[in-house]
Amino acid sequence: xxxxxxxxxxxxxxxxxxxxxxxxxxxxxxxxxxxxxxxxxxxxxxxxxxxxxxxxxxxxxxxxxxxxxxxxxxxxxxxxxxxxxxxxxxxxxxxxxxxxxxxxxxxxxxxxxxxxxxxxxxxxxxxxx
Amino acid sequence: xxxxxxxxxxxxxxxxxxxxxxxxxxxxxxxxxxxxxxxxxxxxxxxxxxxxxxxxxxxxxxxxxxxxxxxxxxxxxxxxxxxxxxxxxxxxxxxxxxxxxxxxxxxxxxxxxxxxxxxxxxxxxxxxxxxxxxxxxxxxxxxxxxxxxxxxxxxxxxxxxxxxxxxxxxxxxxxxxxxxxxxxxxxxxxxxxxxxxxxxxxxxxxxxxxxxxxxxxxxxxxxxxxxxx
Numbered sequence: 001x002x003x004x005x006x007x008x009x010x011x012x013x014x015x016x017x018x019x020x021x022x023x024x025x026x027x028x029x030x031x032x033x034x035x036x037x038x039x040x041x042x043x044x045x046x047x048x049x050x051x052x053x054x055x056x057x058x059x060x061x062x063x064x065x066x067x068x069x070x071x072x073x074x075x076x077x078x079x080x081x082x083x084x085x086x087x088x089x090x091x092x093x094x095x096x097x098x099x100x101x102x103x104x105x106x107x108x109x110x111x112x113x114x115x116x117x118x119x120x121x122x123x124x125x126x127x128x129x
Numbered sequence: 130x131x132x133x134x135x136x137x138x139x140x141x142x143x144x145x146x147x148x149x150x151x152x153x154x155x156x157x158x159x160x161x162x163x164x165x166x167x168x169x170x171x172x173x174x175x176x177x178x179x180x181x182x183x184x185x186x187x188x189x190x191x192x193x194x195x196x197x198x199x200x201x202x203x204x205x206x207x208x209x210x211x212x213x214x215x216x217x218x219x220x221x222x223x224x225x226x227x228x229x230x231x232x233x234x235x236x237x238x239x240x241x242x243x244x245x246x247x248x249x250x251x252x253x254x255x256x257x258x259x260x261x262x263x264x265x266x267x268x269x270x271x272x273x274x275x276x277x278x279x280x281x282x283x284x285x286x287x288x289x290x291x292x293x294x295x296x297x298x299x300x301x302x303x304x305x306x307x308x309x310x311x312x313x314x315x316x317x318x319x320x321x322x323x324x325x326x327x328x329x330x331x332x333x334x335x336x337x338x339x340x341x342x343x344x345x346x347x348x349x350x351x352x353x354x355x356x357x358x
Contacts, residue, residue: 033157034164051188052161053146056154057196081160
């Protein structure tokens, strides 16, 4: 069987939005479930709110694919509850980079079609109709 | 509702999740619920908490469906021997079949036909599930006899699951029809007949589908000895 780290990141693409956001959240920090949820909500200004089931369902699949791994349990102030922390693997990092590049390319293409501008979203639609 | 009651309600809703998923992540989900409740109450008050509860319960329902489908498609080969599953399933099916037949005076032939129809459908679904399961078996370490055993085991467990589910469906349908006849007495006869037939068919179908699911799950768990070829 191929080593996980030797796998081609392209084969995991495209990622679903929850999975991409979880990987983004873990790309620069080890976090527990609620930490991931909070980071995503803050970064997206509350536009992406993930329920516990969706979050842990995605975490389960990411662990299975070897894109993240368990970073162990530790206590977290202020309530000192033991929490399981997760961290991104080298493969997970490369997959996140590949997805970001794929999305950047899409944005470039949208810019070339003049779909992105400083106008309000939906303005182009109104002028087209 | 206060925090404790809401947490109890949330814990209860987690029972809808597949056992493995609940054991692995249930405690963390409750912890996350606890954290979210604390912060939402602080920032948004009781109205925010109510919204959060609705979102969390909907999330559990969605996750339960998703994870059950995943578990069904991705069940590792483990569990009882095929013959044990077959005998147990057959006995349950026969018992439920007999129970559904007794109070409503159905003919033996009609019951037999229902069971055979359910069995055939279950066998087809069971075989499809077996094929899907086999697709995951590593062909370098599995002999063709292992494949045959796995197909056969899943096929039989699929049939027995369908028999049990079909019988349960017939029983539920019959009970509802009887209740309906007792409640609605003034409706025209043809409407009553149509309603009765519809309910009976719906619950038989639901029973058959649940049985197929049960059979396919059990079939996918059939243990087959793996040997080096």
